Amino acid sequence: MRILVVEDDKDVGGFVVKGLREAGHVVELAENGRDGLFLAASETFDAIVLDRMLPGGIDGLRLLETLRSQNNNVPVLFLSALGQVDDRVRGLKAGGDDYLTKPFAFAELLARVEALARRGKGEGPVTKLAVGDLEMDLLSRSVRRSGQKIDLQPREFRLLEYLMRHAGQVVTRTMLLEGVWDYHFDPQTNVIDVHVSRLRQKVDKPFPTPLIHTVRNAGYMLRAES
Amino acid sequence: MRPASRHRTPRLLRSAGVRFAVLYAALFGASALALAVFLWWATAGLLDRQTDAAIRADVQGLVEQWEGGGVKALVGTIRERLAENVDDDAIYLLVDAAFDPIAGNLSRWPPDITMDQQWFELPIERPGLRSLARIHRYDLPGGFHLLVGRDVQVRAQLRSLLTDALLSAFIVVLVLGIAGALVMRGVFRRALAAVSETATAISAGDLARRVPLSGRADEFDRLAETINDMLERIGRLMDGVRQVSNAIAHDLRTPITRARTRLEDAALHARSEADLRAAIERAQADLDGVVAVFQALLRIAEIEAGTRRAAFAPFDLAPLLTDLAELYGAVAEERGLRLTLDWQPSLSAFGDREMVQQAVANLLDNALKFSPRGGCVGLTARAGGAVHVEVADQGPGIPEAERRRAPERFYRGEAARHTPGSGLGLALVQAVAQLHGGSLTLTDNSPGLLAVLTLPAQTGT
Numbered sequence: 001m002r003i004l005v006v007e008d009d010k011d012v013g014g015f016v017v018k019g020l021r022e023a024g025h026v027v028e029l030a031e032n033g034r035d036g037l038f039l040a041a042s043e044t045f046d047a048i049v050l051d052r053m054l055p056g057g058i059d060g061l062r063l064l065e066t067l068r069s070q071n072n073n074v075p076v077l078f079l080s081a082l083g084q085v086d087d088r089v090r091g092l093k094a095g096g097d098d099y100l101t102k103p104f105a106f107a108e109l110l111a112r113v114e115a116l117a118r119r120g121k122g123e124g125p126v127t128k129l130a131v132g133d134l135e136m137d138l139l140s141r142s143v144r145r146s147g148q149k150i151d152l153q154p155r156e157f158r159l160l161e162y163l164m165r166h167a168g169q170v171v172t173r174t175m176l177l178e179g180v181w182d183y184h185f186d187p188q189t190n191v192i193d194v195h196v197s198r199l200r201q202k203v204d205k206p207f208p209t210p211l212i213h214t215v216r217n218a219g220y221m222l223r224a225e226s
Numbered sequence: 227m228r229p230a231s232r233h234r235t236p237r238l239l240r241s242a243g244v245r246f247a248v249l250y251a252a253l254f255g256a257s258a259l260a261l262a263v264f265l266w267w268a269t270a271g272l273l274d275r276q277t278d279a280a281i282r283a284d285v286q287g288l289v290e291q292w293e294g295g296g297v298k299a300l301v302g303t304i305r306e307r308l309a310e311n312v313d314d315d316a317i318y319l320l321v322d323a324a325f326d327p328i329a330g331n332l333s334r335w336p337p338d339i340t341m342d343q344q345w346f347e348l349p350i351e352r353p354g355l356r357s358l359a360r361i362h363r364y365d366l367p368g369g370f371h372l373l374v375g376r377d378v379q380v381r382a383q384l385r386s387l388l389t390d391a392l393l394s395a396f397i398v399v400l401v402l403g404i405a406g407a408l409v410m411r412g413v414f415r416r417a418l419a420a421v422s423e424t425a426t427a428i429s430a431g432d433l434a435r436r437v438p439l440s441g442r443a444d445e446f447d448r449l450a451e452t453i454n455d456m457l458e459r460i461g462r463l464m465d466g467v468r469q470v471s472n473a474i475a476h477d478l479r480t481p482i483t484r485a486r487t488r489l490e491d492a493a494l495h496a497r498s499e500a501d502l503r504a505a506i507e508r509a510q511a512d513l514d515g516v517v518a519v520f521q522a523l524l525r526i527a528e529i530e531a532g533t534r535r536a537a538f539a540p541f542d543l544a545p546l547l548t549d550l551a552e553l554y555g556a557v558a559e560e561r562g563l564r565l566t567l568d569w570q571p572s573l574s575a576f577g578d579r580e581m582v583q584q585a586v587a588n589l590l591d592n593a594l595k596f597s598p599r600g601g602c603v604g605l606t607a608r609a610g611g612a613v614h615v616e617v618a619d620q621g622p623g624i625p626e627a628e629r630r631r632a633p634e635r636f637y638r639g640e641a642a643r644h645t646p647g648s649g650l651g652l653a654l655v656q657a658v659a660q661l662h663g664g665s666l667t668l669t670d671n672s673p674g675l676l677a678v679l680t681l682p683a684q685t686g687t
Contacts, residue, residue: 083521084528085580103517155552181553185525185584186518188591188647194556217507 001046001117002026006036006063007079008054012102016049016079019106020113033058040067045074047117049109052080052091061094068095075116079104088184107218111170118169129164132224134203134211136164145207155180156199163212163222172219196220243414247407254406258399262392270385277376278345281362284316285374292366300372301329315377317350317359323369332373339363339373347378358382417446421453433461470523473636477649478516485512515648522650526635529657534578538662543573543613543681546583551605554590562599569607575681577662582681585658588651589617589677595647596621596675612664613681620674629668655679 003025007013013029020027028043030036033054040048040063052060064076076098078091083101091099097119098112129136133146141157143150152160159180163171173192177183196212204210213221284307291303297320304318308331319330327334331352338348339361346361361375420437427435436457437450492505528534551567558565575582586605593603597619604618624632631637633656638649652666655677659666664681 083524085534101521105514181549183553183583183587184580185587186521187553187587188651189554189557189594191553191557194560195553197560198556 001114002028002044003113003117004028004030004036004039004043004045004048006030006033006040006048006054006060007051008032009051015106016109019110023110023114032056033060033063037063037066040074041070041072047113048074048076049079049113050076050096052078052082052087061090064094064096075119077109077113077116079109085184105217107170107215108172108174111172111175111219114169115166115171115175118166129161129167131164131167131222132209132211133207134164136161143203145203148206150202152199152202155195156202159195159199160203163220167222167224170215170218170221175219241411243411243418246414247411250410251403251407254403255399258396258403262395265392266388270381270388273381273384277360277378277381281360281374281376285362285364285372288318288372288374289364289366297328297368297370304329317352317361317373317375317377319373321371321373325371328370330373335371335373336361350375421450424453424457428457433457433464470635474523477636478519481512481515481519485509485516488512519648519650522648522654523635526650526654526657529581529654529661532661534581535661538577539579540574540576541579541582543575543582543607543615544569544571546579547573547586547605547607547615550583550586550590554587554594557594558603561594561597563594563597564602566602566604567606568604570609573607573609573613574683575613576683577681578658581658581661585655585679586615586617588655589615589679592651592677593617593619593621593675601674609683612683615679615681616676617679618671618674618676620671623670623673623675624668626670632668633666652677 003020005013005016005020005027007016007029008031010031013031017027017029028039028045030039034056036048036050036054037058050060050064054060054063058066060078060080067074067076076096078096078099079102080087080091080099081102082091088099088101097116100109100112127137127139129138135144137143138161143152143157143160159176162176162179171179174186176192176196177186200210200212204212211222211224213223215221288300288303292300295302300320304320307316308318317331319332319335320328321335322328325335332350333352336348336350339346344363346363348359348361349356350359350361357377357379359375360378361373364372364374366372424435424437436454439447439450441447486509488505488509492502492509496502496505547567547569551565555565590603590605597603598621601620603620604616606616606618608614608616628637633652635653636649637653638647652668656666659679659681662681664679667678667680669676669678
């Protein structure tokens with residue numbers, strides 16, 4: 001995927017670019033708002049990683065507002081040291097799709113950027129999801145694996161749905177907490193791990209091959225082959 | 227802008243005390259002047275008006291005589307009136323076209339009386355005396371002219387007497403005004419001196435100083451009380467800052483030192499790449515811990531700053547609790563704990579939903595962390611004026627002596643010393659409670675701890 005990184009800090013920018021390239025993406029780096037806006041407006045990207053405070057007269061918010069006013073709907077992830085609730089709200093209001101506060105773990109950034117870039121290619125509303133032999137019917141809200149019905153609690157269903165919608169991608173604990181529970185804080189206890197392990201009991205344990213995999217230092221991934 | 231406008235005001239008027247004093251003197255002077263004007267109008271003015279009225283009536287009578295019987299009747303009437311005039315203050319003169327006197331008590335036409343106006347006030351000479359007279363000139367047909375007047379010598383004396391009196395009164399007023407102004411300025415300065423002295427002392431670093439009260443419970447006392455309240459709050463905030471910076475120095479130094487030591491140790495002694503990687507990962511975890519503490523601190527500071535209060539709105543607490551119970555229920559189950567729930571189907575609350583969510587989550591985190599296996603954690607909520615959210619556990623609890631300090635930042639009780647955690651969980655709950663105008667109370671659950679988060683219902687303050 002083609003990703004634009006707009007970041008003035010050379011260390012952070014270089015690190016992000018290197019990491020994204022290692023993950024197999026084509027990456028462009030802009031070191032100020034003006035170049036960033038020029039690149040974003042003149043070329044097509046699957047996602048933009050955007051710093052908020054940028055030199056060159058155009059900060060991240062201005063850049064994004066300009067893009068959005070040109071009906072450019074490229075998914076944008078803010079990567080910013082401004083971490084207050086108001087800052088986040090302002091970033092999302094300006095048209096940002098996600099907001100990650102510095103300092104950050106690269107795994108978190110990668111997972112979120114990939115999720116965004118893929119979401120950008122939305123195929124419209126779906127009624128069925130399938131990963132390997134696991135099938136989910138969103139209308140009847142039923143789940144089957146190898147034709148065998150699996151009973152899930154409503155929250156377990158939403159957790160599995162989230163994992164299936166992001167099949168093949170790393171999903172972090174924070175993403176699950178935000179996407180499934182709509183919580184924007186980090187609990188002290190390992191609540192997400194407990195819920196995922198419960199889901200595994202129902203989805204993976206009775207079957208020969210596991211679908212839900214733990215990705216070390218990052219989170220979880222749902223995929224068909226191990 | 228400001229310095230420019232300051233230059234425009236005269237230097238002396240820059241003192242508020244002087245400005246008040248001048249204002250006082252001006253008001254006092256103006257009222258004294260008004261009184262003098264009224265006095266003048268009521269005495270000297272009244273006499274003037276009475277004289278003029280008498281002259282007018284006199285003229286009217288004489289003109290009627292003229293119309294009835296011509297010069298002869300007029301001359302007769304003038305003589306008659308002069309004879310009847312006991313006070314000897316009436317003045318009459320009738321002259322012909324050549325200004326030769328025909329009748330009256332003036333020996334000749336006064337040269338000051340001209341033809342261009344009707345009223346005159348001039349010195350006259352009568353047989354035997356010189357005095358001041360008010361005279362009305364009236365022209366009769368056939369070239370005759372009539373003068374009717376009154377001797378106003380006495381009135382002039384009265385007027386000069388009055389002028390003298392008012393002039394001396396004015397001097398008294400001036401003296402009193404200046405004295406009063408000085409007293410005003412003194413009062414003003416004294417009242418502000420206490421505030422000013424306290425403020426100076428505080429700028430110099432003596433934060434314990436307070437504005438003394440006069441005990442009169444007047445406006446200045448109220449100002450002093452407000453200032454003292456403000457100083458009290460500043461003092462508390464300063465204490466908070468001091469306590470937090472001490473705690474930061476103390477609590478963050480440990481994980482930072484650990485991370486640094488690990489990295490240095492690995493750089494010096496690691497024999498293989500695996501060793502290095504392991505050391506780096508552990509150091510990373512330490513730094514993540516530092517970041518988490520920072521984020522928690524910033525979040526608390528953000529809550530305490532109160533900027534989110536603008537986003538307060540009514541919300542239903544019941545589904546919020548249901549969601550949290552569902553989130554933590556799984557954890558409780560995994561740890562062999564029982565989570566008991568009890569609340570009404572709907573609990574209206576007012577505030578920031580996300581903050582309350584986080585606060586209750588922190589209380590549940592704590593309760594689950596400290597509960598022994600097989601124990602019971604209770605999450606209950608009651609409405610009734612305010613909403614009370616109670617989280618009860620059967621853990622070691624907090625000794626009574628420590629309970630008051632437990633919600634302080636980085637405070638960790640004896641029992642908590644060896645459990646993971648930053649010592650910021652209750653501090654955040656406390657900050658959320660205070661922002662909502664509510665409270666966090668910790669009591670004995672015997673055994674365990676009962677934490678009660680109280681949120682006032684439907685008030686914005």
